[in-house]
Each structure stands twice: as structure tokens, then as C-alpha cells.
Amino acid sequence: MNLFPCTLVYVDVDVSPGPNSTNRDPLAYVSQAICLNNSLRRAGMPKLTIMTNAPAVVSQRLEGMAKEHRPALMTLKATIELPKNTPFYAAHFKLDLMDQMADSLPADTMLLLLDADMVALRALERNLIERCAEAGLGAFDISDQVFPPYGSDCVVADLEIVADRRLRNPRWYGGEFLLATPAALRRLVPCARASYARYVTEIGRVRHHGDEAFISAALNVLVDEGQGLIEVGAYQAVGRHWPGNNYRDLRWFRCCSFVHLPGGKALLEREARFSEFAPDRFWRQMRMAHLRGRVRHALKRLARLLSVERLATLSAYALRSVKS
Incomplete structure (x- = not known):
């Protein structure tokens, strides 16, 4: 089974950067995709294809690269319509991407849909690819990262609102x-279109916005109906890393095939300036960003603690004043 690595770069100058992005350049995601493509080449995997609604503009950004090192380009046929102030606006168009891929991929090729702000550290295990090909789908279950901070009742409620049904074992999948095999995509896309329609209708009611909401709902529905799905996180196919986060020991990520850095986009954009991806150089930068993040987290906790103590002191002083 062959792999077709692909990422979405949706360009719209009227749309604000995503909630996790600080770069105002609408083509910043192209730089991140360049880094991802360089890392795929370094890991011995197929080159990345960028699917975009603005191929001419993206092509200009790639002109400074050697032709043999450039990602491939495909034109996205965008059909989705929603307010441009919707959080994670661009990510919603992944549904259009999957729709196109369902009809264009050969039967012996799986779509490997990746976010641009990722790097490949090593090739995916052949055994995992075969298991995903047999099941039809491989997805990244991040329920343990989403349920605790937002509350399981809230997350499950959002999934079931968008799915329009009670789910047997609701899970939240990272985008x-x-x-996905072409056959599985052809089952997933209609289901995701239906969940997307309900998501848009209920967007003021659900707390979670973006492609993860309606794609997760669709995946849950398919699994309940008997669709096979391999949870790839357990195989360390991918890990999501936030600088300074203690969710996992930093060393765990070194054993992942892919690392997603939603809070490390600037690091990836700097790495894209090099013609070749160097894992050791990248890892040093990632480790430094992680340590800086740990310091920021510690300072924030200290500031909160001092604020609470100061508030308690002021409250005690006010109480004594009232009594006197």
C-alpha cells in the first residue's frame, strides 16, 4: 500500500490567523509545509502534496527552492461556505480536500492527511500501514487531552449534537x-458532509469549533456502524506537543514518526529556511522551546499564587477594618 502525504494550505487575506498562529503572513503555512516536506524526504517518505485554493500564489513562494526539493501542488475545489470569523476557518476545507482525494487516489494508495505544522522524524512502521489499510482508517485519538480540560460531558454533548445521535463510545480525534484508503474516504466524506451541515446549524450551541468537531463525529458514527479504525497514537505514529506542557515526557516524542507542534509554528518556519531537515538541529530547538515554555508556565503559576495570597491578605485586612 502506497502513501500520499498531503496538507491543506488555504489562503485568504481577509481571514485572521488561526487561534494558535501569531504570524500575520497569510503564506506562513507554506513555510511550515516546506519544513514538513523536507522532513518527509529526510525520513525516506514520499514528497508532500500541498492542496491549496491559491496555487499560483503558493507556487511563487516555492520558486526559491530546487525543483527536486519542492512539494507538489494541487488545486483545491472549495465548496464550503461559512463566516470568515469562524475559529479555525481554513481547517474546515479539509472536508473538500478529502472529497477530492476520494475520487482521485488509486486503489492501492492511502491518503496521509497531515497538518502543515508537523515534522516527520522517521517513516511510519510498515506493520501499522498494513493494519490501517486492512481496517480502512487510521486516526489519532486525543480524547485524553480534550476530555479532562473541557469536561467529558461537554465534549460528548458536542459530538452527539453534531452526530445527531447517541454514540456508543464517543472519542475525539485530532485533525x-x-x-484512509479511497474506499474508506468514500464512506467518510458523505457522513462528514452530514455532520458538517449539523455543525453549521448548531455552531452557536457547540463549544468546539473546527474540522475536529464534525470529522470526529463522522468517525464515531462510522465506527458505530462497523467501520474499522486503528488508533495510531498508541503506535507513536504521531504526538502533539505544546511547549512547556507536562502531558508527556519530552523524550517520548523522539520515538514518534510525526510530531505536531501547534504552538511551535515559528520554530518550523525558521527550520524551513534550511535546504535540508536536520533532526538533531530541530530537536535542540524544540527542547529549548520546551524549556522556555516550562519557565513561562512556572511564572504564570507563581503569579496566580501571589494574586490569590494578595487577595486573601486584602480580604483579611478589610474584614479587620469592618470589625474595628
Whole structure:
């Protein structure tokens, strides 16, 4: 089974950067995709294809690269319509991307849909690829990262609103990684279109916005109906890393095939300036960003603690004043 690595770069100068992006350049995601493509080449995987609604503009950004090192380009046929102030606006168009891929991929090729703000550290295990090909789908279950901070009742409620049904075992899937055969895509896309329609209708009611909401709902529905799905996170196919986060020991990510850095976009954009991806150089930068993040987290916790103590002191002083 062959792999077709692909990422979405949706360009719209009227849309604000995503919630996790600080770069105002509408083509910043092209730089991140360049880094991802360089890392794929370094890991011995197929080159990346950028699917975009603005191929001419993206092509100009790639002109400074050697032709043999450039990602491939495909034109996205965008059909989705929603307010441009919707959080994670561009990510919604992944549904159009999957729709196109369902009809264009050869039967012996799986779509490997990746977010641009990722790097490949090593090739995916052949055994995992075969398992995903047999099941039809491989997805990244991040329920353990989403349920605790937002509350399981809230997350499950959002999934079931968008799915329009009670789900047997609701799971939340990260949008940064999806492996799918063309046949599975042809089952997933209509289901995701239906969940997207309900998501748009209920967008003021659900708390979670973006492609993860309606794609996760669709994946849950398909699984309940008997669709096979391999949870790839357990195989360390992908890990999601936030600078300074203690969710996992930093060393765990070194064993992942892919690392997603939603809070490390600037690091990836700097790395894209090099013609070749160097894992050791990248890892040093990632480790430094992680340590800086740990310091920021510690300072924030200290500031909160001092604020609470100061508030308690002021409250005690006010109480004594009232009594006197």
C-alpha cells in the first residue's frame, strides 16, 4: 500500500490567523509545509502534496527552492461556505480536500492527511500501514487531552449534537493526522458532509469549533456502524506537543514518526529556511522551546499564587477594618 502525504494550505487575506498562529503572513503555512516536506524526504517518505485554493500564489513562494526539493501542488475545489470569523476557518476545507482525494487516489494508495505544522522524524512502521489499510482508517485519538480540560460531558454533548445521535463510545480525534484508503474516504466524506451541515446549524450551541468537531463525529458514527479504525497514537505514529506542557515526557516524542507542534509554528518556519531537515538541529530547538515554555508556565503559576495570597491578605485586612 502506497502513501500520499498531503496538507491543506488555504489562503485568504481577509481571514485572521488561526487561534494558535501569531504570524500575520497569510503564506506562513507554506513555510511550515516546506519544513514538513523536507522532513518527509529526510525520513525516506514520499514528497508532500500541498492542496491549496491559491496555487499560483503558493507556487511563487516555492520558486526559491530546487525543483527536486519542492512539494507538489494541487488545486483545491472549495465548496464550503461559512463566516470568515469562524475559529479555525481554513481547517474546515479539509472536508473538500478529502472529497477530492476520494475520487482521485488509486486503489492501492492511502491518503496521509497531515497538518502543515508537523515534522516527520522517521517513516511510519510498515506493520501499522498494513493494519490501517486492512481496517480502512487510521486516526489519532486525543480524547485524553480534550476530555479532562473541557469536561467529558461537554465534549460528548458536542459530538452527539453534531452526530445527531447517541454514540456508543464517543472519542475525539485530532485533525493533524488521518490515514484512509479511497474506499474508506468514500464512506467518510458523505457522513462528514452530514455532520458538517449539523455543525453549521448548531455552531452557536457547540463549544468546539473546527474540522475536529464534525470529522470526529463522522468517525464515531462510522465506527458505530462497523467501520474499522486503528488508533495510531498508541503506535507513536504521531504526538502533539505544546511547549512547556507536562502531558508527556519530552523524550517520548523522539520515538514518534510525526510530531505536531501547534504552538511551535515559528520554530518550523525558521527550520524551513534550511535546504535540508536536520533532526538533531530541530530537536535542540524544540527542547529549548520546551524549556522556555516550562519557565513561562512556572511564572504564570507563581503569579496566580501571589494574586490569590494578595487577595486573601486584602480580604483579611478589610474584614479587620469592618470589625474595628
